[in-house]
Amino acid sequence: MNDCVPDNGGISGSRRDFFQSVSGGIFGAALASLLSQDVGPVRGLAAESRQVDSPPSLNYLQPRSPPFAARATSIIHLFMNGGPSQMDLFDPKPYLDQHHGEPFFDKIAGEVENPQSAGKVMRSPFKFARHGECGMWVSDAMPQLAGRVDDLALIRSMATTNLTHEPAVYLIQTGKMGPGRPTLGSWVVYGLGSECQDLPGYVVLDDPLGLPVNGVENWHSGFLPPAYQGTRFRSTGSPVLNLRPDVPQPEQVVRAERDLRRRLDDLHRRERPGQPVLDARIASYELAARMQMATSDALDVSQETASTLAMYGIGQAPTDSYGRRCLIARRLVERGVRFVQLYINGQIWDNHTGLATDMKAACDRTDRPIAGLLADLKQRGLFNNTLVVWGGEFGRLPIAQLPADKDERKAGRDHNKNAFCCWMAGAGVRGGVTIGATDELGLAAVENKVTVPDWHATILHLLGLHHDDLFVLENGLKERLTGVTDARVVQELLA
């Protein structure tokens, strides 16, 4: 697989068509110049678009049809930072019950982040049962989700390449273990634009209690333009940075100032024909104004019925906060936002200690909201075009990690890069399947291993994009989400 192409005047045919198909109409300078940067050969496009006498638009987010049929048009990514424990949620391991308390550390010394606190083989404090028609195994930590397993495609054989949070989070978000690359959401919106022009194409709903590991880099657009960066919507205060004036002004002053600015810009533009960027800039101020309205509307959950709120656990501890974000996610995809990403504070899944209590608390905060989201999407017909993705950056070890006082009742599990679970549901996903397997201990994926690039390729596939064809030319080199490694679409998961 070529990771680099010479500037031979030719990009792959499908890619060229892909952009040309969206180059007419209200396509103005901004994308044209973007295109000329990204795909050198599309020269001359600026000249063409300049002659198109149509309303200017901020066209980074112009919806683009994917090269092949998409199953999903929107995606909700429920990112579970910290590393949810696979053998305590989705991957039961009787071996751990049988060998509980046996030493094992020496065999995996190189895979343990904290050797000093490494304990013995540890059984799960949770009870597993089969659920749904498909009989998928889920532990009693997630009773609500267990009721929706027939909608889920569970991957038990995920594997990553680093057992430290930062590199592992970078990898799952951007395809590389370090900072600086566009995130999955940025690539998706770069490839597809957004159906909604009054809201950002990539919205991030972070937890008021705190940011995930790597902070705002989780939704950074890397070398793609900032239009493809995730925009944080806060549930309290000004939902978007600078969305409302820091110093409020009387309405008529705001109006007068806006009129003045328009007239100044009109004067300026009239003197400068053939500079479409000026039209686009004027449009960007209009979009900014529309965003103020559209954002408030999308975030206004008071428009929902009491029963809907209850489905998400809104108004009840401990589900209220995450439930609101899940509901807002639905409201956003309903409005055509392409990519919505949900976070929960810090690393509630990073259960080095207190597995039985702390991991349960993480489940309690998210279980009902997520099950509610799935049910709500389904009842509104949104399940047919929305892909829901759940998972973290890695899994956990089958041995105990002990707290400082070595009290086994408070034990947790250390990081594990060789196995973890994630699931997908919704558009294009076959419900009720369990894919891949780990070894007896749940230590490593051994059957049908799914790498992070495979996972990315699968998500892109569901959106109608091929991971090899979605690239940007940086300094003559093709840069892709899946990088230079081969990636495969997990076919078993497709409906």
Add this chain to the structure above:
Amino acid sequence: MALAWLLLLLLQVLGDAGVCFAGAGVIDEAQTTTRDAAPSYARELQPLLQAKCGRCHGEKDRKAALDLRTSAGIRRGGESGPVISPRRPDESPLYLRVQAGEMPPDPADALSAEQLDLIRRWVAAGAPFDLDDHDSPPAVPSQHDVVPILLRRCAPCHGRNRQESMLDLRSKPSMLRGGKSGPAIVPGNPDVSLLIQRVVAGEMPPHERLVEVSVKPIEPLEIETLRQWIAAGAPEVTEEVVLEPGDFPEGTDPLVPTAERDFWAFQTPCAAVVPTVSHRERARNPVDAFLLQKQEEVGLKLSPDSERSVLLRRASFDLTGLPPEPDDVESFLSDDLPDAFERLLDRLFGSPRFGERWARYWLDAAGYADSEGKREQDLPRPHAWRYRDYVIRSTNADVPFDQFLLQQIAGDELTDYEAASEITPEVYDNLVATGFLRMAPDATWANITGYLPDRIDVIADEVDILGSAVLGLSIKCARCHSHKFDPIPQRDYYRLLAVFRGAYDEYDWLKPDVRAGLGPVSQDIVGGRLLPFVTTAERRAWELRESELTRQLAEAKAAGAPADRIRDLESSRQAEPMIQALWDRGDPTTTYIYRRGDPLNPGRMVRPGVPSVLTGWTAPYEVRSPWPAARATGRRLAFARWLTDPQHPLTARVQVNQIWKHHFGSGLVRSLGNFGRAGTPPTHPELLDWLAREFIERGWNRKRIHRHMLTGSVYRQSSAVDEQLARVDPQNDRYTRMPMVRLSAEALYDTLHFVAGSLNEERFGPAVDLQAREDGLITPAEQSRARRRLIYVKQLRKKLATHLENFDYPQMNPNCLERRDSLVAPQALYLMNNGTVHELAERFADRIGQIAADDVTRQVEQVYWIAMGRPPVETERVLGREAIEQLAKSWSQSDGAGAETNDPAAHRRALASFCRAILNSAGFLYID
């Protein structure tokens, strides 16, 4: 049973070690093969491989370092390791690549099904080399197979910096010498060798301490290699497989075939003859002539000169990052002498603001940041600012670029700073400049992100920075495989790493300095990356201040001074001044090629050297000791001298191209960091080379090159686009107009403060802190220094000034050669709604009020003079006056004072609203 199975499984899962010594296995198995059914190598395979593969994998052209014409070559394999796995065709790259249709690349050479099957059957039969098997004895491991294992598994505790139990395992003699318990190896007898005993028993490396020293457990295959080596008597080979370019007669390096050296970028630039053109009246200088020549080919010419005020604003932002001072505006607009613009340029080049503007481009290219990045803690680099200041000072002083580069790549090897009786400003600069090579993001300060691959990633980022910013080559591609488009074999990537080995050695790693409170930290930090060699003057001043403080403290304590007085004194102590530097520490470990970029899979050893394709023009790369009995190897100094050789094909071209890009919006080579075949060819090759030669031959003087670009007609052109230009030169490839550009993040930030009259132009020193507002907005902290130019504000990798990100302020990962030019709604939201912008608009209005009092017409004029660098045209004057009056009405109505009042407060607010509208207007944000 279950455990044995598990162990096997673990081997499989955790053993990303790959094949450590596959070569031996290959031949052993081959020898035990029954040959009856096997195709004959000599009669069948050899002719086939010769015909189909020999052209690219032969003696003269050895792509991927692979020679498929001889049995020896096949056995040796290529840069990625063995190409056959006897008996296992489906694991043999030779078979797999051919089967997949990837090889041979030319479809005309494709193998028939029978030929493919022949290879399959031969490999399946054990790949027997019938004729010459008895000639080549089975290979045994040598020190080159063993030393890398010991370096990665043992050396952190038994190596250069620590010899636990007095044991050093880095060489055969030191293994024989052994430690407290005796010799580590007994050649010929692995079972009694302590090394093997301890390792096999699982005692070493000790499992509990692995993370502490960022080491992974030793692999069974590695133990086997150690055992084989000892069993064979611990042989040390002196003859290596020759593969260095110097090992071949000139021009016959099989990894870089002559034909591939012909590409334009690998030839030394030749002075082009300045062309004669038809529109001579527009050709003010040679640059114009080169451009006009290409324009005239399609019936175009340079656009007319811009208006004076446009030119002034353009040059002012371009050279200083700020609008012209109102005084300058008046004097320039009324200067009727023909050289008025040249004299303006002289003033701008002489301004200290020039360095603050142009240093930024170099800092972007170098990847400057005030933090390490990568981890949550975003470890600060509190001393990095000295490098930033060095770049600004050098830019202002126009230090010749060859010296500028020499200092940054090998400043530590220019003078014996340790023995110097005085650290002069020059020696200080030499050391500070090496901070260039310390810019890559780096998380190796933590044990868990300080493993071998993490360290190699840091080195790779430095090579990437060097490759893109200085060499203009995507040399980073050759880390895992020979470059696919340029003749850069993987070997040359690792020869380049060997150049840096004295300072960047993954087996002898200096970690970033860690302060307390950042979690578990390795025990083996050996002195960090700081040098205390600030100028003698600075050091003395600091020592004096500290001893004075010590004296005062002693006095205060003796006198029973109150606790807060003691605390004040204590807190006024200043940290020791240090330099973040890179220096050669001597005695580097051997450099091996890492097959497929994997440090667990080392291949051949290499010696330091420069990319073979770039040799032949310059004086050869020759390493000399920088001074008698120096500890430093001199490798980087030799490299820097090679880079700045007047005949170097790329150094000057790459730099003049970057300067050109920053003036004219696009490089003559569009791909600034890639002059190779995957980059874009130059639009004006003669101009590029003319500039490059001019640069080299006139003393690498950067301001001279700027002048060539700015004094011609090309820079004075209007940015107006008419239909003909839009049609014939839509992308401005022929430079038929100046581009209209948006203010950069820095120019915007600085100018907002500048027009408000509140820009603090204090220069240099530690970076200004950032603060995060509750809603996530990150801005420079409000302190006395907060209104300084943005270049003096901390650039943190994980905490970017949020409002500027939307204006394409880069996150350095690792560097940024070319910023995007984005247009997004959050830019509008920031300028409309942000409190700081609001406040600056009010200050701007106050400033106008002071100059123009209540005279609305004068107010409008002053706003334009200051913000736009010109007087308003009549329409703007009228619009401005009306707008201020309308706004005043709106303000007083909303104050409830009625529409007709002449409320001064409402007028003041109206003026502020007017100012803010101006700061939001396209005329302010765009430069014609």
